[in-house]
Amino acid sequence: MFDFLTSGQYDVLGAFWVTVQLTLYSAIGSLIWGILLAGMRVSPVPLMRAFGTAYVNTVRNTPLTLLILGCSLGLYQTLGINLGGDTSKEAGFRLAVLGLIAYTGTFVCEALRSGINTVPVGQAEAARALGLSFFQVLRLIVLPQAFRAVVGPLANVLIALTKNTTVAATIGVAEAALLMKEMLENEADALFAVFGVFALGFVLLTLPTGLLLGWVAKRVAVKR
Amino acid sequence: MSSVLYDTPGPRAKARNWIYTGIFLVLVGLALWWVLARMAEKNQLDADKWTPFVTDSQIWTTFLLPGLGETLKAGLIAMVIALPLGALLGIARLSDHAWVRVPVGAVVEFFRAIPVLILMIFSSALYVMLGTVSSDLRPLYAVVTGLVLYNASVIAEIVRAGILSLPRGQTDAAKAIGMRKGQTMLYVLIPQAVTAMLPALVSQLVVILKDTALGGAVLGFADLMSMNRQISANYSNTIATMVVIAVIYIAVNFALTTLASWLERRLRQSKKGTGAVVEGDVAEVDAGGAAGVGKAP
Numbered sequence: 001m002f003d004f005l006t007s008g009q010y011d012v013l014g015a016f017w018v019t020v021q022l023t024l025y026s027a028i029g030s031l032i033w034g035i036l037l038a039g040m041r042v043s044p045v046p047l048m049r050a051f052g053t054a055y056v057n058t059v060r061n062t063p064l065t066l067l068i069l070g071c072s073l074g075l076y077q078t079l080g081i082n083l084g085g086d087t088s089k090e091a092g093f094r095l096a097v098l099g100l101i102a103y104t105g106t107f108v109c110e111a112l113r114s115g116i117n118t119v120p121v122g123q124a125e126a127a128r129a130l131g132l133s134f135f136q137v138l139r140l141i142v143l144p145q146a147f148r149a150v151v152g153p154l155a156n157v158l159i160a161l162t163k164n165t166t167v168a169a170t171i172g173v174a175e176a177a178l179l180m181k182e183m184l185e186n187e188a189d190a191l192f193a194v195f196g197v198f199a200l201g202f203v204l205l206t207l208p209t210g211l212l213l214g215w216v217a218k219r220v221a222v223k224r
Numbered sequence: 225m226s227s228v229l230y231d232t233p234g235p236r237a238k239a240r241n242w243i244y245t246g247i248f249l250v251l252v253g254l255a256l257w258w259v260l261a262r263m264a265e266k267n268q269l270d271a272d273k274w275t276p277f278v279t280d281s282q283i284w285t286t287f288l289l290p291g292l293g294e295t296l297k298a299g300l301i302a303m304v305i306a307l308p309l310g311a312l313l314g315i316a317r318l319s320d321h322a323w324v325r326v327p328v329g330a331v332v333e334f335f336r337a338i339p340v341l342i343l344m345i346f347s348s349a350l351y352v353m354l355g356t357v358s359s360d361l362r363p364l365y366a367v368v369t370g371l372v373l374y375n376a377s378v379i380a381e382i383v384r385a386g387i388l389s390l391p392r393g394q395t396d397a398a399k400a401i402g403m404r405k406g407q408t409m410l411y412v413l414i415p416q417a418v419t420a421m422l423p424a425l426v427s428q429l430v431v432i433l434k435d436t437a438l439g440g441a442v443l444g445f446a447d448l449m450s451m452n453r454q455i456s457a458n459y460s461n462t463i464a465t466m467v468v469i470a471v472i473y474i475a476v477n478f479a480l481t482t483l484a485s486w487l488e489r490r491l492r493q494s495k496k497g498t499g500a501v502v503e504g505d506v507a508e509v510d511a512g513g514a515a516g517v518g519k520a521p
Contacts, residue, residue: 061477063437163339
């Protein structure tokens with residue numbers, strides 16, 4: 001029943017490795033983009049706030065499928081932007097990462113912003129009353145409390161990102177979901193076995209992340 | 225505007241903010257100019273690529289509106305099936321009996337850990353194997369099945385969070401007047417939890433609508449997403465079509481998101497009830513965690 005694993009015809013581990021790579025690159029990128037967006041959304045400059053809000057509301061409400069297909073059909077095939085990927089395979093991977101960053105960045109931004117909002121205004125007012133400068137307030141009072149509050153939400157975003165990398169299958173990136181589709185077309189008699197293998201793969205990817213970061217989130221949370 | 229990060233700006237801060245505004249405008253302008261120049265270079269700004277959406281009503285009646293109809297149909301069917309199923313799972317997970325609570329918990333965590341696309345592809349292959357569904361209905365069935373399996377478990381968590389968000393006094397009071405466990409749940413907890421859950425459920429509907437697009441891209445479901453291929457085949461205007469489709473998705477989802485946050489605000493402010501509310505982002509738009517990472521305090 002599990003012949004397909006040993007036949008050497010399918011590279012299941014390789015496909016999951018692509019999934020992991022997609023997750024890692026997108027996670028780093030969306031953390032940076034999310035921090036920038038959050039910075040805009042809480043900045044004292046009205047125009048930046050407006051831009052941040054508009055971006056988040058627009059992209060959050062767009063299907064990720066549309067963003068990634070847009071990267072592939074729009075940017076790559078129509079405008080010829082390949083992000084330095086020479087082969088179409090490489091370009092597909094990079095464009096998928098771009099789409100995932102554009103989308104996941106909004107969730108990172110919202111998680112960070114809600115973290116900053118959990119810090120009571122009185123904390124910053126007390127710090128200013130002590131004569132701390134803007135950067136001292138940020139570094140010593142606000143950010144340490146905010147970071148501790150965002151671990152949980154950020155862990156959720158990371159888990160969602162891991163699952164969302166499957167959407168890259170829509171533009172032919174050879175990750176887990178695409179391989180599963182191919183295998184189900186060829187190995188129809190092993191339907192449940194194939195599904196079981198891929199389901200297990202994703203459970204193994206997401207469950208430890210969730211347990212570990214959930215434990216960290218509980219430990220560092222500020223008791224109010 | 226004063227916030228935890230800065231005071232209400234005075235004259236010097238205001239002047240500085242104007243400089244930042246200027247720099248930011250220049251940066252955004254440069255980015256926009258680069259994109260538009262690139263598009264103009266590839267003739268993507270030509271009028272004949274964009275005007276069909278205004279002049280040619282067929283593009284709406286044959287492609288966009290039927291596509292939107294299919295998207296809404298799949299989303300609503302999935303929601304209607306997933307809601308009672310999820311409620312049942314969520315309540316079962318709160319059961320006092322370990323033999324109910326533990327297996328249901330395992331099922332819920334399992335389906336939350338798997339990407340919805342994997343579930344859709346699996347359902348599609350399953351219907352092919354069973355051969356009971358005609359091939360033109362199969363994409364819809366597969367999309368709805370995948371969405372139901374995933375979202376029932378997410379809704380189960382929302383229901384559980386909704387019931388747990390109620391003050392303990394509610395259960396205690398129900399016990400004090402001699403209600404049984406079932407009665408407490410049915411007459412005291414669930415009616416209050418439903419209102420607390422409303423914002424989260426509306427947000428989940430947005431997630432479902434966005435996920436239907438996967439069916440259009442991978443399973444050949446004739447939804448709004450898949451119309452992109454058909455329209456650009458007829459009018460060869462990929463980017464224009466993508467933009468119009470995105471605008472439709474955003475309009476529908478933005479209306480629902482706004483409704484969700486309005487509901488949330490209303491519930492928080494209302495004097496009636498317990499003021500308990502499950503936020504829209506408990507399920508954090510797609511972000512249900514396998515291990516159910518707790519919300520930050």
